[in-house]
Amino acid sequence: MAxxxxxLDDMLSQEYEHGFITDIETDTIPPGLDETVIGMISxxxxxxxxxxxxxxxxxQHWLTMKEPHWAQHHFKPIDYxxxxxxxxxxxxxxxxxxxxxxxxxxxxxxxKLGIPLKEQEMLAGxxxxxxxxxxxxxxxxxxxxxxxxxxxxxxxEAVQEHPELIKQYLGTVVPYTDNFFATLNxxxxxxxxxxxxxxxxxxxxELSTYFRINAASTGQFERxxxxxxxxxxxxxxxxxxAPMRDENQLHAAVVELxxxxxxxxxxxxxxxxxxxxxxxKGGIYNFVTKRGDCxxxxxxxxxxxxxxxxxxxxxxxxxxxxxxNSVGEFYSVAVTNNMQQADTGTKMYHLGNNTSSTVISxxxxxxxxxxxxxxxxxxxxxxxxxxxxxxxDSLLMGDQCGAHTFPYIEAKNASSHLEHEATTSKISEDQxxxxxxxxxxxxxxxxxxxxxFCKRVLKExxxxxxVEAQKLLGISLEGSIG
Amino acid sequence: MLEIxxxxxxxxxxxxxxxxxxxxxPGEIHAIMGPNGSGKSTLGNIxxxxxxxxxxxxxIYFEGKDIHEDLPEQRARNGIFLAFQYPVEIPGVTNIYMLxxxxxxxxxxxxxxEIDAMDFITLVxxxxxxxxxxxxxxxxxxxxxxxxxxxxxxxxxxMAILEPKLAxxxxxxxxxxxxxxxTVSDGINALRSPKRAMILVTHYQxxxxxxxxxxxxxxxxxxxxxxxxxxLALELEKSGYEWINDETTQSx
Ligand SMILES: Nc1ncnc2c1ncn2[C@@H]1O[C@H](COP(=O)(O)OP(=O)(O)OP(=O)(O)O)[C@@H](O)[C@H]1O
Ligand SMILES: [Mg+2]
Numbered sequence: 001m002a003x004x005x006x007x008l009d010d011m012l013s014q015e016y017e018h019g020f021i022t023d024i025e026t027d028t029i030p031p032g033l034d035e036t037v038i039g040m041i042s043x044x045x046x047x048x049x050x051x052x053x054x055x056x057x058x059x060q061h062w063l064t065m066k067e068p069h070w071a072q073h074h075f076k077p078i079d080y081x082x083x084x085x086x087x088x089x090x091x092x093x094x095x096x097x098x099x100x101x102x103x104x105x106x107x108x109x110x111x112k113l114g115i116p117l118k119e120q121e122m123l124a125g126x127x128x129x130x131x132x133x134x135x136x137x138x139x140x141x142x143x144x145x146x147x148x149x150x151x152x153x154x155x156x157e158a159v160q161e162h163p164e165l166i167k168q169y170l171g172t173v174v175p176y177t178d179n180f181f182a183t184l185n186x187x188x189x190x191x192x193x194x195x196x197x198x199x200x201x202x203x204x205x206e207l208s209t210y211f212r213i214n215a216a217s218t219g220q221f222e223r224x225x226x227x228x229x230x231x232x233x234x235x236x237x238x239x240x241x242a243p244m245r246d247e248n249q250l251h252a253a254v255v256e257l258x259x260x261x262x263x264x265x266x267x268x269x270x271x272x273x274x275x276x277x278x279x280x281k282g283g284i285y286n287f288v289t290k291r292g293d294c295x296x297x298x299x300x301x302x303x304x305x306x307x308x309x310x311x312x313x314x315x316x317x318x319x320x321x322x323x324x325n326s327v328g329e330f331y332s333v334a335v336t337n338n339m340q341q342a343d344t345g346t347k348m349y350h351l352g353n354n355t356s357s358t359v360i361s362x363x364x365x366x367x368x369x370x371x372x373x374x375x376x377x378x379x380x381x382x383x384x385x386x387x388x389x390x391x392x393d394s395l396l397m398g399d400q401c402g403a404h405t406f407p408y409i410e411a412k413n414a415s416s417h418l419e420h421e422a423t424t425s426k427i428s429e430d431q432x433x434x435x436x437x438x439x440x441x442x443x444x445x446x447x448x449x450x451x452x453f454c455k456r457v458l459k460e461x462x463x464x465x466x467v468e469a470q471k472l473l474g475i476s477l478e479g480s481i482g
Numbered sequence: 483m484l485e486i487x488x489x490x491x492x493x494x495x496x497x498x499x500x501x502x503x504x505x506x507x508p509g510e511i512h513a514i515m516g517p518n519g520s521g522k523s524t525l526g527n528i529x530x531x532x533x534x535x536x537x538x539x540x541x542i543y544f545e546g547k548d549i550h551e552d553l554p555e556q557r558a559r560n561g562i563f564l565a566f567q568y569p570v571e572i573p574g575v576t577n578i579y580m581l582x583x584x585x586x587x588x589x590x591x592x593x594x595x596e597i598d599a600m601d602f603i604t605l606v607x608x609x610x611x612x613x614x615x616x617x618x619x620x621x622x623x624x625x626x627x628x629x630x631x632x633x634x635x636x637x638x639x640x641m642a643i644l645e646p647k648l649a650x651x652x653x654x655x656x657x658x659x660x661x662x663x664x665t666v667s668d669g670i671n672a673l674r675s676p677k678r679a680m681i682l683v684t685h686y687q688x689x690x691x692x693x694x695x696x697x698x699x700x701x702x703x704x705x706x707x708x709x710x711x712x713x714l715a716l717e718l719e720k721s722g723y724e725w726i727n728d729e730t731t732q733s734x
Contacts (some may be wrong), residue, residue, distance in 0.1 A: 428570070431570050433532050433554065434570040435584075436558065437532075437566075438558060438587075438640065439558040439588045439591070441555055441587065444587070448575050448579075448580065452572055452574025455573075456574075
């Protein structure tokens with residue numbers, strides 16, 4: 001085996017001695033995927049050799065894998081040679097000149113979410129000259145953070161500035177062999193975020209891709225790595241509530257979280273990619289791999305997600321509970337409407353002693369959509385006193401949609417204590433009429449009932465995010481009843 | 483204020499209301515009594531615009547306007563309030579949140595600004611006190627885990643805050659203990675005004691001792707078979723519905 005790997009490495013590095021002579025000056029690599037393309041990506045990013053090798057190993061592995069097709073999902077096989085794996089930002093001349101040129105429906109949604117005009121312009125990709133506020137805000141934040149020794153930067157920057165951290169942690173939670181899409185991501189990812197919180201530091205602010213503008217321009221293959229060193233704490237927000245348009249159909253991000261002894265990571269996501277039209281045309285395929293590793297004792301990782309977008313979502317933020325007394329949490333709201341398909345849930349791997357996990361999942365299906373919860377609670381043979389509480393509730397709006405629950409449990413230690421509760425209900429006409437009779441519009445009534453249903457999860461979100469998420473739920477379900 | 487003429491209503495193939503006529507003027511209180519399943523709640527639902535029914539004949543006018551095409555929320559904002567026979571539980575939504583949303587929806591429809599947060603709290607607390615309700619109920623999920631009596635009081639609290647022109651109270655007295663009946667009746671009486679009309683659906687004459695009706699109607703099998711003043715309710719209490727049925731069959 002070791003020998004094989006060595007050979008492979010040798011072979012790969014040989015090829016790459018002459019790899020990238022072609023066309024490095026252009027800003028977009030033509031569609032297609034091979035080792036040359038990967039070499040070009042790495043070269044454009046001026047990466048150290050170890051990164052290139054890692055990407056190439058991932059690519060070689062990927063070639064041996066098959067695109068997964070879950071029973072619950074229906075999509076045509078993707079042609080990976082048709083994707084362009086690196087493209088520079090759009091040129092100004094190709095972008096809308098002003099909001100007048102932007103789809104009015106999109107603008108209406110921005111307005112409903114209360115997004116300021118300036119940000120609307122950024123989100124809609126309008127070419128604006130003025131320096132956006134967030135840039136200066138970001139710089140101020142960065143100064144404050146670096147005083148505490150916190151590193152918060154783009155992944156590319158981290159590769160340049162902190163290669164030792166990348167080398168030490170990259171792929172240690174989601175190895176490049178993990179699954180088809182994570183492996184592809186490992187080979188071709190272009191950018192993402194990097195966070196390191198030093199020992200004993202409590203990060204004083206929510207770290208986010210705040211700046212919606214950043215969130216809007218993170219590519220198709222995003223990679224995030226967050227490390228919380230011993231005794232530290234960080235809360236990270238990903239995404240934004242504004243609907244994001246993107247011509248790229250496939251999104252395959254990877255997020256790795258590492259919590260060392262006594263550290264805590266709270267990771268919140270609002271995902272609102274373009275879901276496609278009413279008949280299911282267009283829309284993003286969102287195939288994400290997110291995993292956290294409670295590597296040290298008494299560590300804790302919480303995932304909170306509100307998923308409303310994408311044509312297909314395939315996502316299981318998971319926690320590996322290695323450290324004794326470590327805690328994993330998963331709070332999820334997944335909304336599907338029209339022809340959307342979501343298959344989401346979590347995996348909790350109980351490896352240490354006295355580990356505990358909580359899973360709260362709220363699925364809301366409307367239109368002709370399909371919404372599945374898929375969860376795995378696994379307790380290793382030597383893991384004493386593992387505890388899990390799982391609650392999965394589904395709410396159906398209308399009778400053409402589907403809700404499915406697939407809870408898997410593999411407990412190999414008799415001292416574990418696992419509880420599972422599940423409910424499926426239809427949105428009740430009584431509840432809606434009650435609220436209408438009090439003068440609420442039908443949109444507000446639906447939004448109120450739905451938000452009530454999701455409250456347990458929404459309250460895990462940071463305040464501002466929660467407020468926006470509530471509005472978003474209402475908007476996502478608009479027109480889904482009567 | 484409310485004028486219903488020859489109203490016929492079906493659910494699916496089943497006729498439920500079979501020619502209702504009723505006229506309610508501002509300031510009046512009408513009591514509707516009648517056996518289980520006679521169509522009392524259906525009438526309240528129809529007036530407030532609930533879906534799922536088919537009006538096959540007849541008209542409903544509110545303040546001189548045909549409202550049969552108005553949405554339930556429009557009717558509510560125009561001043562029609564229904565206190566539910568079975569108040570609905572809504573998990574995860576606090577009572578006070580809904581109250582405020584409801585009041586503001588109405589204010590917006592009237593072209594008023596949203597109510598100031600402090601003013602709202604003061605208003606709600608006044609009404610709570612009058613109904614002898616515990617403040618903690620405000621912060622609980624709507625009707626969730628409320629006792630039967632608490633649910634009924636909660637309906638009256640909503641009415642007190644929304645100040646409707648026409649209130650239909652569907653068996654608000656059912657399930658109240660003797661003291662609660664008095665408090666709730668006081669609450670309802672406090673809202674009596676020459677501009678406001680009320681329709682009380684009840685099975686018990688006792689409520690009408692506290693809230694004196696101007697008219698009493700007996701609804702049976704989808705028809706108003708007898709109307710009269712307060713004394714009719716006393717008569718019913720004594721003799722049940724049978725004697726009217728006999729009387730009407732004899733006279734027809
Ligand atoms: N959606 C429906 N589908 C079928 N039947 C219905 C429906 N709504 C009402 N009904 C029927 O119509 C009749 C009248 O019901 P309604 O609830 O109006 O009676 P009520 O006079 O309020 O009775 P109670 O005193 O028991 O409250 C009943 O026989 C009831 O079963
Ligand atoms: Mg009834």
